[in-house]
Amino acid sequence: MLIVITINCILGDLNARVAESQVLDYNLVQSYPFINEKRASKDQLLNAHGTKVLELCENIGGIILNGRQIGDVNGEFTFCGAMGFSVIDYGICSENFLNFVGKFSVACKPFSDHMLLCLELDLVAVEDPKTTSSNTNSKLRWNSAKSDIYVRNLNQLTTTQVIDANSSVNAQIEALCTIIRQANGPPQPKTCFKPRSFWYDWQCERARKKMLRYLNLCRKFGTAWHKTKYSEVRASYLQLCDAKKKSAENQIILKLGSVSNSKDWWRLANSMK
Numbered sequence: 001m002l003i004v005i006t007i008n009c010i011l012g013d014l015n016a017r018v019a020e021s022q023v024l025d026y027n028l029v030q031s032y033p034f035i036n037e038k039r040a041s042k043d044q045l046l047n048a049h050g051t052k053v054l055e056l057c058e059n060i061g062g063i064i065l066n067g068r069q070i071g072d073v074n075g076e077f078t079f080c081g082a083m084g085f086s087v088i089d090y091g092i093c094s095e096n097f098l099n100f101v102g103k104f105s106v107a108c109k110p111f112s113d114h115m116l117l118c119l120e121l122d123l124v125a126v127e128d129p130k131t132t133s134s135n136t137n138s139k140l141r142w143n144s145a146k147s148d149i150y151v152r153n154l155n156q157l158t159t160t161q162v163i164d165a166n167s168s169v170n171a172q173i174e175a176l177c178t179i180i181r182q183a184n185g186p187p188q189p190k191t192c193f194k195p196r197s198f199w200y201d202w203q204c205e206r207a208r209k210k211m212l213r214y215l216n217l218c219r220k221f222g223t224a225w226h227k228t229k230y231s232e233v234r235a236s237y238l239q240l241c242d243a244k245k246k247s248a249e250n251q252i253i254l255k256l257g258s259v260s261n262s263k264d265w266w267r268l269a270n271s272m273k
Contacts, residue, residue: 006273008093008094008096008097009091009092009093009094009097009119010062010090010091010092010093011089011091011092011117011119012089012090012117013088013089013114014049014053014088014089014090015049015088016047016049016050016053016088016090017043017045017046017049017054017086017087017088018041018046018050018051018053018054018064018087018090019041019043019044019045019046019050020038020039020040020044020067020075021046021050021054022039022042022054022057022063022064023038023039023188024037024038024063024068025035028095032095032098034069034070035063035065035068035069035098036067036068036069036073038068039064039066039068039075040067040068040073040074040075041066041075041087042068042074042075042076042077042085042087042222043075043077043085043086043087045052045086053090060094061094061095061169062092062094063092063093063094063095063098063203064090064091064092065090065091065092065101065104065108065119066078066087066090066091066094066104067087069091069101069103069104070102070103070104071103071105071118071120072104072105074104075087076091076105076106076115076116076219077106077115077218077219078106078114078117079114079115080110080113080115080215080218080227080230080231080234081113081231081234081237082113082115082231083113084227085218085222085227087112088114089115089117090108090117091104091117091119099122100121100122100123101119101120101121101122102120102121102122102230103118103119103120104117104118104119105117105118105120106118107214108212108215108219110211110212110215110234123271136219140180140181140184149185150183150184150185151215151245153182153183153184153185154179154180154183155167157179157182157183158179160184161175161179163175185266197269198248199241199244199245199247199248200241200244201244203240203244204237204240204241204244207233207236207237207240207241208237210233210237211230211237211263212235213235214226214229214230214234215230215234216268217229217230218230247267249272252268252269252272255268255270256269
């Protein structure tokens with residue numbers, strides 16, 4: 001019986017440590033000069049699971065992107081937790097898929113002990129003539145305090161930029177939307193704090209930013225002190241979030257016992273979703 005396996009791309013936690021193993025064939029690297037022949041990795045351990053993953057890659061023609069592709073040339077840690085730091089999450093693709101790979105990176109986003117694997121693809125976008133780019137633009141917010149500036153900019157742009165009346169309706173609409181966006185000025189950065197959940201406050205956000213700073217330092221220097229400090233800061237952040245959530249839930253439960261009508265009861269109950 002003949003079994004044919006076609007691999008395109010695999011991303012995820014394989015619970016395997018392969019160190020800097022898998023050296024690509026010289027002729028393959030010549031065909032794809034944007035990848036490195038040898039891999040780099042901050043994790044120098046090769047375990048039994050890693051050996052099996054390497055055998056699998058050899059059998060199906062899988063190419064490990066960690067520590068080889070643009071965006072992760074140093075082989076960043078993908079697992080940062082209480083059990084230590086390691087590379088156990090991988091991006092693996094087949095040779096024919098390399099043509100679409102633009103960048104592979106390990107993002108510094110500690111939503112869990114496992115970092116995010118980011119794979120950017122170079123694909124050709126086909127424009128749908130039935131849709132216009134104005135439908136995908138971000139919403140402009142009106143600021144009454146700056147209305148005079150907007151009107152002055154709009155009057156100036158409408159006198160200097162002429163919309164071609166002989167062009168299509170969609171082209172004229174797009175040109176008008178461009179003038180409106182230019183009159184509005186560049187987008188302003190968001191400065192106000194917006195909670196992620198009903199219990200998430202500025203203390204949680206400050207602890208999260210502190211955790212990200214130590215994670216960046218850990219990825220940059222990789223010393224034992226930085227690893228220990230990041231683990232401590234992350235544990236404190238998770239404990240703080242857990243305490244804030246329980247406290248907020250208990251307050252809502254106490255309020256539920258004192259409401260006098262069903263409307264207020266459901267309003268409080270729905271706020272916990």
